[in-house]
């Protein structure tokens with residue numbers, strides 16, 4: 519039995535993850551706007567701080583896993599809320615919980631696992647301005663607002679959503695491999711779902727986005743099921759994922775491959791190799 523925290527637990531994929539963890543008799547603390555052990559608004563700094571502290575208190579400072587599923591869809595006029603909930607919150611919460619995750623790994627003798635919810639919108643939303651993604655990574659909310667105003671137009675919500683998930687995925691990859699995370703026994707990875715039938719997707723289908731979503735290419739057809747995504751998350755929390763680190767696992771019915779078959783994987787530049795090899799001395803093998 520382990521100690522887990524799940525944000526976005528009241529609905530959709532987060533709720534399915536909670537059900538699986540509890541069925542396996544884990545201790546799970548849930549975080550959401552409503553119907554949760556810890557009720558907190560993750561779009562605000564006080565909400566994030568109280569959630570971070572309350573979770574640590576309830577789990578006695580030891581965590582074996584964390585799932586960051588809370589998220590807001592690309593709704594018009596909510597661009598800064600999207601940024602705060604989808605990007606700022608998971609990072610702040612994880613930074614607050616890092617020591618508890620390291621303590622959990624040390625106590626259990628196996629790695630702790632973190633699964634962050636990204637999205638295939640990070641890579642399949644066309645034309646997200648690089649400057650917008652950088653405004654997330656460099657914590658520049660005013661630049662973010664300016665770029666969205668200048669280049670967003672009616673695409674502003676989709677750009678804000680895609681950029682929040684792209685920057686979050688970049689943060690996961692940069693952070694997962696550091697001594698403070700990989701070296702402390704924490705496996706940090708992201709799942710990138712495609713169109714999954716949940717209340718979040720349903721609210722888009724009920725709005726002006728219906729035609730765009732219904733005609734968006736999904737090679738296997740239809741929509742994904744929240745329960746299937748929860749099965750993937752459960753796998754990424756299991757001992758089978760001990761060697762998974764900094765991966766963005768796409769479960770999207772083939773949409774990303776359809777658009778970007780040749781873009782990834784790609785080989786790294788020769789010029790970058792010496793720098794990375796020097797840094798690699800920090801890692802040891804048994």
Ligand code: NAI
Pocket residue numbers: 525526527528529530531532549550551552558559560561562586587588589590591603604635636637638639710711712713714715716717718719
């Ligand atoms: P959902 O809408 O069913 O669940 C999201 C949960 O996040 C809700 O319970 C909601 O109350 C909570 N939440 C929203 N704002 C919050 C706030 N300010 N503070 C605390 N909690 C808040 O959505 P779904 O589809 O299960 O999404 C889960 C994650 O997967 C999200 O991060 C979403 O961006 C991502 N995702 C969803 C896709 C889909 O097609 N459904 C596709 C790709 C990614």
